[in-house]
Amino acid sequence: MRIWIIVGVALGLVCALVLVVVTVTTVVSTQQQALSLFRMGSCNAAIGPWADATGDAAAGEGKVSQLSVDQRGIAAQIIKIGKDRQLPPLAWQIAIQAGMQESSLTNVTHGDAAGPDSRGIFQMRFTMGWGTEAQLEDPNYSINKFYDVLTKIPNWQQLRPGDAAQTVERSAFPDAYDKWEAMAAALIKTVGDVADPSGCGQAVQAAAMVLPANQAAAKAIAYAQLQLGKPYIWGGNGPVGYDCSGLVQQAYLTAGIQLPRVAADQYHAGAMLPVDQAQPGDLVFLATDKSNPATIHHVAMYLGNHQIIEAQDFGIPIHIRPFSFTEAEVVPQAVRPGV
Incomplete structure (x- = not known):
């Protein structure tokens, strides 16, 4: 009897272990599939957005x-x-x-x-x-x-x-x-009865949220922070001063990623994701008409914890400031350079 009890317990442990392995494998597989879709552009944050x-x-x-x-x-x-x-x-x-x-x-x-x-x-x-x-x-x-x-x-x-x-x-x-x-x-x-036309559903958004800042983003952030206090200069590419797009362009250039010079073009220079899913290093944009990317007039780098670093305007040194996804002119899509 005792040996059968031992066998039964052993089998139970094996079954439990298999269940754990299958569960973990399923979760990892789901995250990988979601991240794969995100990177392939199947998540089209330009449709909608739904936030x-x-x-x-x-x-x-x-x-x-x-x-x-x-x-x-x-x-x-x-x-x-x-x-x-x-x-x-x-x-x-x-x-x-x-x-x-x-x-x-x-x-x-x-x-x-x-x-x-x-x-x-x-x-x-x-x-x-x-x-x-x-x-x-x-x-x-x-x-x-x-x-x-x-x-x-x-x-x-x-x-x-x-x-x-x-x-x-x-x-x-x-x-x-x-x-x-x-x-x-x-x-x-x-009318089309499609709950999530963008493909940016919970699984893909979760993948975007857990996607760690890559080495390029960390380098770009470090460069941008070294420019704190320098003056805003229209058309400035450093090292004396910068405008908004010049700052993020030079920051990512130090990380090996070439971005266009103008903010409206930088909007098309990476993977789009819903702005409220932005991670450190992602670019966020302001526009006079946030549904029309041609009206983008400002770009900043998101630092996480609802903060951005930016070269804002004449007379205002490069600085870090609080940032809300609900600000009036915030474009609904963020951009992840290098993805």
Whole structure:
């Protein structure tokens, strides 16, 4: 009897050990998969974002509430065709932003002074090979045509939605599509019934939160801190003084990462993530219209613990200050250089 008790206890311990190993392996695997998705860009923080703290989700829902029944019908048709073609929510978002900018999501059957030959939801030109006039006035045709062109663009899924829309439309106003980003995201969430269109769900956000500051970020932070007290100089690249983008550019250059010179370009120079998931070394941005990256006017380096280091403005030395993700002009996406 005693030997069977011993065997039973031993088997129990083995089973418990196996369960622990399986559990740990599953957790690690989940974190690795999430981190892999984050690094591959499957987490597209430019869609949305969904953090209520930014106010953008509410702004998008507000714009959706102002749409007419016909406009919502066009959006629903864009989403349905996208689903039928097994395209990801990002494609629907791009098409909705393009349609909203070009026609306010209406089926235009006449041209105007700027484009007398433009027709349909996307104001495609029948004189430029997009289709016949009758075809372009058929929403089913024009939506499919838009998707045909979009999906032939190399790496379209790595582009910001407004940039992808511009690549299809080739508008004279390339930044105009970005202002419909939050509204389009709200539509694919509600009309498209997609709870997390961005792919930045809890698992991916958790991976971003536990992702440690890499050696490059630590070096960049150390360099930036050595510049504390130096003057703000417009166009300054050091060592005497810096402007905002010059400071972060030189900081990351010492860590072996080359960033563009201008803040608005630095916004595109790394992996995007929701700003409230920022880690030390990530770049945060301010813009006059936080839904439009073309209006970015300031960049700073996040230090953690709700603090940033920045070259703020004339007459203000480089300093560390408290920072809130809910500040009025904070862009909803942070950028992680080198990822």
